[in-house]
Amino acid sequence: MMTEKRKLTLKDIAKALGLSVSTVSRALKAHPDIAKETIELVKKYAEDNHYVPNLLAVNFRKSRTYNLGLIVPEIVHHFFSTVISGAISEANSQGYNILVTQSNDLLEVETKASQIMLNGSVDGLLISISNETTTAEHLNAYLSEGKPIVQFDKITDHLSCPKVIVDDFEGAYQATTHLISQGYKRIAHIRGRKDVKNACDRYEGYLQALRDANLPTSDDLVMCCSAISEEEGYSFTAELMEGRTPPDAIFCITDLVAFGSLKYLKEKGYAIPDQVGLMGFSNWMISETTTPTLSTVNQHGYEMGREATKLLLQLIKDQNLNSEDTTILKTELIIRESSMRQKG
Amino acid sequence: MMTEKRKLTLKDIAKALGLSVSTVSRALKAHPDIAKETIELVKKYAEDNHYVPNLLAVNFRKSRTYNLGLIVPEIVHHFFSTVISGAISEANSQGYNILVTQSNDLLEVETKASQIMLNGSVDGLLISISNETTTAEHLNAYLSEGKPIVQFDKITDHLSCPKVIVDDFEGAYQATTHLISQGYKRIAHIRGRKDVKNACDRYEGYLQALRDANLPTSDDLVMCCSAISEEEGYSFTAELMEGRTPPDAIFCITDLVAFGSLKYLKEKGYAIPDQVGLMGFSNWMISETTTPTLSTVNQHGYEMGREATKLLLQLIKDQNLNSEDTTILKTELIIRESSMRQKG
DNA sequence: CTGTTAGCGCCTTCAA
DNA sequence: TTGAAGGCGCTAACAG
Secondary structure (H helix, E strand, C coil): CCCCCCCCCHHHHHHHHCCCHHHHHHHHCCCCCCCHHHHHHHHHHHHHCCCCCCHHHHHHHHCCCCEEEEEECCCCCHHHHHHHHHHHHHHHHCCCEEEEEECCCCHHHHHHHHHHHHHHHCCEEEECCCCCCCCCHHHHHHHHHCCCEEEECCCCCCCCCCEEEECHHHHHHHHHHHHHHCCCCCEEEEECCCCCHHHHHHHHHHHHHHHHCCCCCCHHHEEECCCCCHHHHHHHHHHHHCCCCCCCEEEECCHHHHHHHHHHHHHCCCCCCCCCEEECCECCCHHHHCCCCCEEEECCHHHHHHHHHHHHHHHHHCCCCCCCCEEEECCEEECCHHHCCCCC | CCCCCCCCCHHHHHHHHCCCHHHHHHHHCCCCCCCHHHHHHHHHHHHHCCCCCCHHHHHHHHCCCCEEEEEECCCCCHHHHHHHHHHHHHHHHCCCEEEEEECCCCHHHHHHHHHHHHHHHCCEEEECCCCCCCCCHHHHHHHHHCCCEEEECCCCCCCCCCEEEECHHHHHHHHHHHHHHCCCCCEEEEECCCCCHHHHHHHHHHHHHHHHCCCCCCHHHEEECCCCCHHHHHHHHHHHHCCCCCCCEEEECCHHHHHHHHHHHHHCCCCCCCCCEEECCECCCHHHHCCCCCEEEECCHHHHHHHHHHHHHHHHHCCCCCCCCEEEECCEEECCHHHCCCCC
């Protein structure tokens, strides 16, 4: 059973055909210098004997791995899995493989993972940084060594490389404006960490929408998550609703948080959307399965993955293209039952 | 900005220190032959000058990539993402990276992807085959070349290698038995394709549970999905409920199908679980977010990923270990509202 | 203890 | 149009 025959090499072909290794090498690439008959001869022999070039040798010779690294905070996460899917699709179509790993939102893990990858396993890195990542020394070293990096979704300005994000400000602005258009007046926001950029952008979008509608803003209406969990959604909603002047709508940083919020509201018998309106963010699958279904903002993760990968491959193929533009993808407001007070 | 300094090599260190390349190489590995002072000298120099071995060269030399391939039908899929997460965790802990791709349940894509990976990009492959995969020529070739493969979840017997699955029969048996214990008498099953093994195993488990309880079995109670989609869940449930003698419980091949089923039942005003009981399979996140929450069977994807990876790494490290055992992981019945007719 | 030599498989000048 | 030779960076067998 253990055939384990040694793989055919150029040398073998050369010997068999009475040619030199270099001729065989060139013939297989149909180099113009080589005689047509030789090319055919070699190609036929190679094919018949199932010659497969030794990738390890080729890559070593070219100093290329033809792999891209991809680091996300969490893999078991609807949004990130769509990004991964898009990245893989684009990479594969250009002959690259994707090497995936997760940081679990820990800086230490992210640091180690990026080192392992960039120390020779990949030609470039796609990364969405962890919640703990506020500096970027662990990545800047590689950047200046010439290893290209592209950031997406959760980004930091301390790393000057191309970035692909969603228009978090605009998405939050639209979501809040939609709530306002449905007649909600006291709109609360359960936000994410203050040191995470997209959480801040969403918060700013929320604020701006209120201001533009001449609605009051108040710190009492804003709660700040750290883990972005269902539990936080539940307990912050409790805090909001049990307060002196409870809100009539809640905009949550994420669908998961909104689900926690929904749970509390339903338990306490609030009518949604009539008494309290609710919006999430990210368009996870769960936003379609709750009752009522959850209004949200689609972040187009698949496109984000494709776009980030495209940029990274450009950088890899054209080394002296030294971009650090931020690509901002449009979000899409998805209105479902949890915020549709004005029927029809 | 473009520093792009050439990386330090062993040769550079050797020259700088007036040693030979091989001495430097061995010193860095603390080879017992080398004098302690030399080792320290070399190590210090290497550290001070940030020497990093050229992975491409090392791997070429060792004919190893230290990468594992992982192919799943779909990445944006709760269960598979948990498997991926487990696989990555185990692989990373043993110094391997995971290269992920998806087949989209297409044999052609799966074939191409496995070829690309096994032609030198990875040292072994973890694969959950597509719905279209009924033979395994595209994989057997590599197996006999000595490239180890481990199958998980969706497997085929045409490929003799280790396999890791969940006890689909037992899981379905328990699920059905649970429905029976809740007093349901006419239990329907919306199953998957007849040429997919785990779909068949679940079907058999369902049948056996009915038989063991002396309940009638009938083809009228069994519907057969092909895409395993929400839409199929919806329409097959319609077909079942609009039939002559509708069931009083439905066991679905997957949570997604069960969600489609739930949608139909709620639309038509059936009381769940009182009039109709419902069970899914796989414990997706959505099974916690529906109303009522969905009873289901947990497949422990994370453990499956870890276990499959462990086996693959054993095979890689011990080439003449020629196992083809099937590891069967226990499932876990998760009882939620959709099947809890007997309160308390 | 250390150095010399050879080679992994492929590509690419340079020379014929 | 083809071949010979050298080298990518590292490892390991063999000498000394």
